Amino acid sequence: MDNYKIEMLGIRKEFSGLVANDNITLPLRKGEIHALLGENGAGKSTLMSILFGMYQADAGEIRIDGQQVNITDPSVATKYHIGMVHQHFKLVEIYTVLQNIILGAEPSNTVFKFIDMNAARRRVVELSEKYGLYVDPDAKIQDITVGMQQRTEILKMLYRDNEVLIFDEPTAVLTPQEIDELMEIMRNLKREGKSILFITHKLNEIMAVADRCTVLRKGKCIGTINVAETTIHELSEMMVGRKVDLNVKKKDPVIGSEVLRVEDLVVADRIHKKNAVNGVSFNVRHGEIVVIAGIDGNGQSELVYGLTGLEPVKSGRILLDGVNITKASVKKRNESGLSHIPEDRHKHGLVLDFTMSNNSVLELHDKKEFSSFGFIKAKNVKAHSDRIIEEYDVRSTRGSDTVSRSMSGGNQQKAIVGREISRDTDLLIAVQPTRGLDVGAIEFIHNRLIEQRDKGKAVLLVSFELDEVMNLADRILVMYEGEIVGEFGYNQVTRNELGLYMAGAKRDTVNAIKEAERSADHG
Numbered sequence: 063m064d065n066y067k068i069e070m071l072g073i074r075k076e077f078s079g080l081v082a083n084d085n086i087t088l089p090l091r092k093g094e095i096h097a098l099l100g101e102n103g104a105g106k107s108t109l110m111s112i113l114f115g116m117y118q119a120d121a122g123e124i125r126i127d128g129q130q131v132n133i134t135d136p137s138v139a140t141k142y143h144i145g146m147v148h149q150h151f152k153l154v155e156i157y158t159v160l161q162n163i164i165l166g167a168e169p170s171n172t173v174f175k176f177i178d179m180n181a182a183r184r185r186v187v188e189l190s191e192k193y194g195l196y197v198d199p200d201a202k203i204q205d206i207t208v209g210m211q212q213r214t215e216i217l218k219m220l221y222r223d224n225e226v227l228i229f230d231e232p233t234a235v236l237t238p239q240e241i242d243e244l245m246e247i248m249r250n251l252k253r254e255g256k257s258i259l260f261i262t263h264k265l266n267e268i269m270a271v272a273d274r275c276t277v278l279r280k281g282k283c284i285g286t287i288n289v290a291e292t293t294i295h296e297l298s299e300m301m302v303g304r305k306v307d308l309n310v311k312k313k314d315p316v317i318g319s320e321v322l323r324v325e326d327l328v329v330a331d332r333i334h335k336k337n338a339v340n341g342v343s344f345n346v347r348h349g350e351i352v353v354i355a356g357i358d359g360n361g362q363s364e365l366v367y368g369l370t371g372l373e374p375v376k377s378g379r380i381l382l383d384g385v386n387i388t389k390a391s392v393k394k395r396n397e398s399g400l401s402h403i404p405e406d407r408h409k410h411g412l413v414l415d416f417t418m419s420n421n422s423v424l425e426l427h428d429k430k431e432f433s434s435f436g437f438i439k440a441k442n443v444k445a446h447s448d449r450i451i452e453e454y455d456v457r458s459t460r461g462s463d464t465v466s467r468s469m470s471g472g473n474q475q476k477a478i479v480g481r482e483i484s485r486d487t488d489l490l491i492a493v494q495p496t497r498g499l500d501v502g503a504i505e506f507i508h509n510r511l512i513e514q515r516d517k518g519k520a521v522l523l524v525s526f527e528l529d530e531v532m533n534l535a536d537r538i539l540v541m542y543e544g545e546i547v548g549e550f551g552y553n554q555v556t557r558n559e560l561g562l563y564m565a566g567a568k569r570d571t572v573n574a575i576k577e578a579e580r581s582a583d584h585g
Contacts, residue, residue, distance in 0.1 A: 102472025
């Protein structure tokens with residue numbers, strides 16, 4: 063007889079007529095890593111939110127160690143030692159990392175009954191070192207990267223000594239090296255007897271770490287299988303309902319004139335005001351995809367902030383179609399022909415309390431097509447939004463009238479990608495555009511980026527995914543510690559060589575040789 067830690071039986075959940083979970087049964091064994099796989103909007107996060115008490119099921123039951131329980135809110139889930147790392151971070155932006163981790167579980171001095179911050183700090187530092195989740199305890203959430211926020215969420219769960227750990231897309235913002243570390247953390251937690259539910263779109267991660275996998279499609283359970291007995295192709299077909307080909311097919315680029323020129327750009331980071339981008343120069347031309355590759359935290363975010371006007375440039379120049387936009391406003395850059403798919407879809411991509419319609423025209427609302435004498439042409443706005451929803455398969459409960467906050471992360475991302483590409487600008491800057499997307503949506507977005515390039519557009523892509531870099535790039539620029547340390551044509555570098563450049567090993571080797579040569583000359 064199976065020894066189940068958690069059983070979710072016949073779970074049903076409906077939102078405004080849309081059935082998110084339709085009679086789903088999910089059994090989690092003690093000491094196993096159980097993957098939950100499905101397309102964006104398949105109902106995975108909803109199901110896990112029911113287990114964590116954030117939603118209440120319309121039908122079905124939950125059992126823990128064979129006993130039926132009623133999880134009415136997250137505090138009850140915590141009482142049952144269930145923890146969750148959310149896809150959309152549950153962090154207080156004006157609080158520090160340390161304050162967020164201990165919030166609701168503050169250690170107190172037993173004599174004076176005040177919060178013992180020293181004890182909390184020691185515990186957080188111990189956990190961060192044990193699991194390789196290094197954070198700055200005193201940094202405010204609003205000042206740190208998305209990847210650092212993800213680490214904070216994971217530490218928040220580990221801090222509470224939970225027995226059942228729910229990871230909702232935990233690797234979506236992590237680097238390949240950080241993903242490998244997290245996979246090892248999961249294995250260690252499993253060896254300690256923890257039970258893990260792991261939501262991911264990345265099939266290779268499931269094959270690497272999961273024992274079993276339950277596949278959802280459009281709210282229904284397609285099946286639960288042993289990972290050792292399946293393949294990536296079988297899993298992707300179960301998830302999408304058709305065969306998926308992630309090998310991008312593209313013809314040779316037809317390179318045109320220069321669109322973007324960056325000269326000796328220097329941009330400071332937001333927290334320490336040190337140079338995060340240090341003398342970077344490159345260009346992007348019509349008809350090519352230039353990829354900025356590198357491990358997260360090497361200046362890519364600050365580079366994009368400088369290019370798009372989200373952060374001021376300390377020195378250097380940015381030319382768009384020959385016009386100096388170095389000091390131009392964000393609006394002026396948009397009007398000059400720049401589109402931007404941002405790294406953080408919540409902070410810079412959407413107004414979460416706006417509808418899909420309003421978000422679809424954030425940069426266009428004052429154009430004649432969408433407004434007249436200060437009044438929005440609602441019919442035109444809705445028609446524009448409907449086109450994006452249809453073309454990019456954005457799934458939502460009420461179509462263009464859906465409030466963006468209520469949409470799944472993947473569908474929010476597709477809405478942003480659709481909006482920015484539909485603007486038909488000369489330059490598209492795309493930062494991690496497939497983050498949080500399923501394999502079918504990744505295939506779709508990759509093909510759209512190739513389409514833009516083949517239409518003669520200039521595409522600057524920032525990606526941490528080696529497969530994405532190798533598949534899409536016409537040119538690869540590697541960033542390390544704020545500098546461009548390598549430039550390659552798409553067929554001039556191997557995955558292994560690229561990985562070495564990203565880690566700084568190649569540059570360090572070259573510098574060591576140069577230093578030895580200088581020493582020999584002086585000798």
